[in-house]
Amino acid sequence: MSVESQPVQSAAGSPAQKNAPSSNQLLKLLRYTVLKLGALFIAVAIGIYLIVLIANMGGYVDQMIIGQARERISLQVSMDPELKQLPTEERLQMIDDLVAIEERRLGLDQPFLVRSFRFLWNALTLQLGRAQFMSSDSGSRLVKNIILERLAPTLLLMATSNLLVFFINLFFALFLSRHYGSFLDKLVISLSPISTAPAWFYGIFLILLFAAVLGWLPFGGMVAAPPPEQLGPYLLSVGRHLILPVLAWLISSFFGGVYGWRTFFLIFSMEDYVELARAKGLSDRQIERRYILQPTLPNIITNFALMLIWLWQGATILETMFNWPGLGRLLYQAVGLFDSPVIVGSAVIYAYLLALTVFLLDFIYALVDPRVRVGSGGAGR
């Protein structure tokens, strides 16, 4: 779905009123964290269980495991010099028997309900199995290694673009709310529908213009081929490859984001207490910092985290468009190769990443928002 660009106007928090003594605040924070983690872990477990159920729709998880077992056993039998003398039919029979034993050993003859919990356990402990066709750049066939290898590039791309977009949006929106009604303000408002299109869409145009027509920047990838040997030129090359995807991200979220924030700040700056501060003769900068930014900080953080949640998914296609060797492109390749363990593994990893983001949100929230800080237990959510 589209990137949620409008700021959440009312924070998720439920009001908890009491003020805590500062001495045991740390303890409370710890308690809060542990409770949050526990709740989140249960949510992750249920989420991953649902993913297992969905993945099992066509019995694919079973087929995945049996297929892997058959592959391994066939290899074993065909490599065994003693068994080589046997006629082909007997050997095939033997493979079938061994696969049946393996099925029993793995418990595939048990009802699905029982098995599904074992899948859940495997997924939770990140035992994601082996890929059917793909392998990591270091040669590993373990899904976990393949995915871990791709995390860093995704993080690089998404962190760069999101941080950039977030702060540019925020400060530009503050600027606009100060110059409310100016030409620039009106321009941004009228251009805000541009943000409906996702980043990959602008990626097409950017590649077309800067790579195909002008030839200034590379079409895609993360680093020039062959990669430069020294660190300096290597980083420079990565930087050059970053420009277009980051720009695509910026274009797709700039106008809508700025419009949303600007409206948000304007609504806040019409509150009575801001009027009062203005009447007292405080400077614009002071009003901005103390009376607008500070009270809206929880909302700003919520939005930041929401953006992070959307980020993981928005990256999938942007990476494909720019041949960026990250998680998203991995998913694309796995779809092309029908490599089911990698697809299921990616979904599990995505669920974990989302959970991590939600946790981070809650944690930072607790640090910033005094109401949440005091209200321990389930009050925050």
Next chain:
Amino acid sequence: MKWLRQTFTDIKQYPSAVGGVIIIALLVALAIYTVIAIPYSEAIRLWRGGEDVWGDNPRLAPPAWTNLFRSKKLPETIVLTPDGENVTKSTSVISEDMYDVTLEYTFDYPYDDFPQSITFFFTTQYEARAPHLSISWITPDGRKIRVGDITADYKLTYRLDQDARLIRRLDGAAPSIGLFADPERAGDPVALKGTYTLLIQATTFEEDSDVDAKIVLYGKVQGLAGTDHHRRDITVALLWGTPIALAFGLLAAVGTTFTTILIAAIGVWFGGVVDELIQRITEINMLLPLLPILIMVGTFMSRSLWIILGWIILLSIFGAAIKGYRAIFLQVKESPYIEAARAYGASNWRLITLYLIPRIIPVLIPRLVSSIPGFVFLEASLALLGLGDPVLPTWGKLIEDARANGALYNGLYYWILEPAVLLMVAGLAFAMVGFALDRIFNPRLREV
């Protein structure tokens, strides 16, 4: 209805929204026209039919109207059929078992550039001995070039550009260039404009033997929208992409919005355990990665667009939007009119559907309209991942086809730009209308 009219007059104050409404109306008209003019089965035939459908189209040709912006006009495809105009066929008897069939094709060539390639499709009738053909080419300045001598089987496809002997005869130039090039300008070949004549002299050896030939001079531009790597006419996919994109976006937006609202209303109305449960499910749902799950559905279950649509709705029933609606419903629930309705004994269902939900419509309509482009783009995103519908031609699949076949690298910009521009236009139209509606229904926004 008064309310509807009021909305309409309000919209008129936003020129961009008026533009959006006009574009949406045009798109809907185009969609209706498409579904009527090219019925579903016909669209599938045109898009999946095979060589018979698109064999006469050039490969990867930009649309014909691009010639308007070119100083050097690119040729369109010229198809010479035996029953066309400017074709003469004469038969004469040479001896008892030798007959002469002469086919003479004349055509006008007004273009600056050379055709993409030239192919002859021969159909001959004979019983024992195949006819012998000798083909020659007469340029507007009167030169006569021997193209080749061949013996034609029942059905023979003769591609000039693959005839090594002809290439040698033309001093190494590709026949599609060499046959048209102006001899005066050897260094920089330019097509000679004028009337060309193509002579096929066949010697047949049986009385009932006959020769016919269809000649296709593949152009470098084609039709309204150009062709893709399979020689298919892109117009079909562009046209059929319209109803699909609109239907998908609208159904997904309506489906997700109304289910979410219903759930939020039920949660608020019953409160307690139900509300708690809905809240918790929403939180778990937030952890479910939408795109990877859709990818799993696409790979393991079905690629049908409508099944994917069902899953999108299913996964967003407990979407994050519930929190926003919940906050509004919580306020509405305390209103006196709800109290009154409860007092006269309205049922829970009646209260939820007729008293709670209608109050949220002002918030709902702008959101619904604004969420349509997101789903239109989601369809394109899925197509880009190779999970497009296996039969339907959609805008997203066009972009994916173009991207996968290196349209951007090879300068075939029309291929990727046409669906992209349509997507953009449709997305912007809905976004602009949604934006205006948001301001109309939320007066607080109008002040700022």
